[in-house]
Amino acid sequence: MANLQAFTSWIADYAATVTEQADYLTDLDRAIGDADHGSNMRRGMTRAAELAGAEEFTGIDTYLKKVGMILVSNVGGASGPLYGTFFLRMAGAFAEVEDAGVEEVGKGLRAGVEGILARGKAEVGDKTMYDAWAPALEAFDTAAGSGSDLAGALAAAAEAAAKGRDETEGLVARKGRASYLGERSRGHIDPGATSSTLLLESAARTLA
Amino acid sequence: MANLQAFTSWIADYAATVTEQADYLTDLDRAIGDADHGSNMRRGMTRAAELAGAEEFTGIDTYLKKVGMILVSNVGGASGPLYGTFFLRMAGAFAEVEDAGVEEVGKGLRAGVEGILARGKAEVGDKTMYDAWAPALEAFDTAAGSGSDLAGALAAAAEAAAKGRDETEGLVARKGRASYLGERSRGHIDPGATSSTLLLESAARTLA
């Protein structure tokens, strides 16, 4: 079960993670993008952890909504609206939920990913963050369906995300900046799929 | 004794020399100037050898005058007016001279160098081409005074020029582009003193 405190730790942990991995994420983006994904994520998550950390929240939903707003207002680029929308939509799933279990978190993730889809209109195989999210959601649901607790389901999701992320290496991008490279985008891992996997790994560490 | 034919060979020989040495002259100019002395001299002398070579001349004076005009009209920079004026003034010393001996060539060189002085107003020690010409003139006159023939006097002049050129290395420039470097101009040989020495060495090869 994850309460507001756990969600706060999630955001703090992820902020620390992307700060540490900023150069790596930027290097990935340098190869097939514009060399800013690391600094975008670091800027946004640092603000989110700081600003949202400084306020008192009454629920998980208002907290996540705030995180989403901060990302929308501070990141820019493709990742700002995508991650921002993810948290804004996820927030909706936690109305009046004080302690989130496997079911609520599952709903939240699904709502968030639907937000990413609504904004980005990517499909599986387009070489975007959705290539991490799609298998992750499926793995989460399968685990939850076969009785896993939140910890188990998140671990399964993170593992599936990592696999999806790794598989982006072989793909030719059809969405986002990497699509301009055509065939040359093949052979590189997608930065957004990488930061998304980190977000799920961080959730597995902190939410259960 | 040097006739028109000999003077034509001089110009041809010098054109070949600065073409061959163009990169070296430009490298010298790169260190304390603007990296164009080699291309300036090559452009000017190639034209001079070509254009003046294509015309018929009645005397050494009209030939040298033409060379001077071509240099003035094709080189630009500091070396264009300086070398141009050198040949223009030198030409004046050969009015009605068909075969130039040590005396006439001495007069010609002196007139030419006075032209360089009139244009450039350099003094010995300013780290310019004049640092090659001043000792060269003196050596020429000393040799001529003690009975040397044209070959001997030109050889002495070329040798003195080379010494003067080498001594520019220790000097701080006070004229030309290198003067902007102040103390940093020390430790580099002056490009114009180098091309001037080459001109005298070429004269020693061809005029006697």
Added chain:
Amino acid sequence: MKKLINDPADVVVEALRGMAAAHPDRLRVDLEHKVVYRKDPIRQGKVGLISGGGSGHEPMHGGLVGLGMLDAACAGEVFTSPVPDQMMAATKEVDGGAGVLHIVKNYTGDVMNFEMAAEMAAAEAGTEVQSVVVDDDVAVQDSLYTAGRRGVGTTVLLEKIVGAAAEEGRSLAECAELAHKVNGNGRSMGMALTSCTVPAAGKPTFDLAEDEMEVGIGIHGEPGRQRLPLAPAKDVAAMLVEPILADLDFTGDAGAIVMMNGMGGTPLIELYLMYAEVAAILEKSGVTVARCLVGNYITSLEMAGCSVTVLKADDDLVGLWDAPVNTPGLRWGV
């Protein structure tokens, strides 16, 4: 990384401070929102024109704010689209009652952020907002299944032409229609001799050997479509112009408006030399140059390289092109 900057994190706001200091007569800069405005408030009844995007493309967009061109430009971080808050603030500020047109370059990030801003602005203040997305880069294959073509050089020409239309009092619908027309008539193609370095990243986005160039680049220091051996200007011009001419017929009566654009690190002497080559190819292809620009207008930091934009003109476009403009980056007739 060799740049005239202080802390890489402060580059954008410090450059905006410099713009404010340099053009106090013409510009007003909101440093908090990072928005460049015209000095004077919008004329009631005039359509407001807003653009914006990542920084690093100067003079676009901040240097294209002024009479006869943009009313506001939102500056994102270097190569990162601005956030919706900026566009919302600008939209509110330049709403003169006739609605606001958002000029967006076709990058996923820009499109999504402008979209969010338009949604929010419509919900909040009831301002009528229309958008045009510029996608003119022929280096990118167009397809329904991809992000489509990038928005590059045509953006500059569009901002000039639609700026003139808004200035002469055309309605939001007319300005939007005109913007779509300009976008439909414009094509661009770019190349790079060197990469550039995003200040926050600290090292070049890609490496190019001394004898290589990238052809088909955009404006974000991203690698291009093809890495090729360095070629003479004449051949480079052909590589840029031919795909443009193959994509659209420019041989109309009114001719074309052409921009020979530098990527930031290429000096004017080379741009003029390139323009001579470009003009020769256009002439041979039967394309008349009605108007042209040669210089740095839409850049990619200190990247060496260039791009060519060709816009099929008609009398209306040429007339609007010639109308007075007074911005730091483009000025005539005033």
Added chain:
Amino acid sequence: MKKLINDPADVVVEALRGMAAAHPDRLRVDLEHKVVYRKDPIRQGKVGLISGGGSGHEPMHGGLVGLGMLDAACAGEVFTSPVPDQMMAATKEVDGGAGVLHIVKNYTGDVMNFEMAAEMAAAEAGTEVQSVVVDDDVAVQDSLYTAGRRGVGTTVLLEKIVGAAAEEGRSLAECAELAHKVNGNGRSMGMALTSCTVPAAGKPTFDLAEDEMEVGIGIHGEPGRQRLPLAPAKDVAAMLVEPILADLDFTGDAGAIVMMNGMGGTPLIELYLMYAEVAAILEKSGVTVARCLVGNYITSLEMAGCSVTVLKADDDLVGLWDAPVNTPGLRWGV
């Protein structure tokens, strides 16, 4: 060497061809003599204004030809002063009966070639020629025994101001006096982050380590007075502005005209950032900025770096500055 050129030997004439193609409405280019003229013949009774110098400093001088500025610009080889034949041809062409002013930057080569041209022009056609030699670079110590200071940024401001004076009908003597005054009131200082490469030389004029800069450079890719560790923009601004302020008192009522100039390879975003620093120092020093320019005006091929020029103004100078100008590189009021 990475450049958008064909044969290095043809760079200047091919770039001039591009200028001619780009500005057929305003310029006329004599490709044989490599002289850029205003399109229309000189107005009888107007003083003719000629400048020129090595190429590689674009837009100066060819891009500064036009109404309210130069009548002709003679283009030398890259970094090599033009030859007297060019200045003679131009002098003859722009002699409208009121005499011709030669604007010469203080380099041995430029001075000697212009001198020869003036002598020849006077002897041949009887045209009255006066000259002003610009020597404003405070990086160079001034002395009777040396070549003196280089002519750099003030040249651009001088061409604008004296151009306006000639346009409004001032006599040759008045134009020459004004030119001397502007030169006396102007000071500049420059720095480089990178060297540049002369096309004919094929390799950089000097090498700079990744953490070094050259301070006190001119505009010919020559090394500067000092090699220093790379510093933040704030400190660079101080290194440029302080020697200027130490050399002349700029705290007059009419303030100063300031140019924040790029050396060719530095993007506008950095120039604006630098200008913010420069403006702050000037303000603290009690110098009011009456007018300013930020951009690439007097460059050194693709060198990265910048220079600052400060010109002590008075009402006459500011008035002439504001007068209409219509050149490819500088345009307002028309």
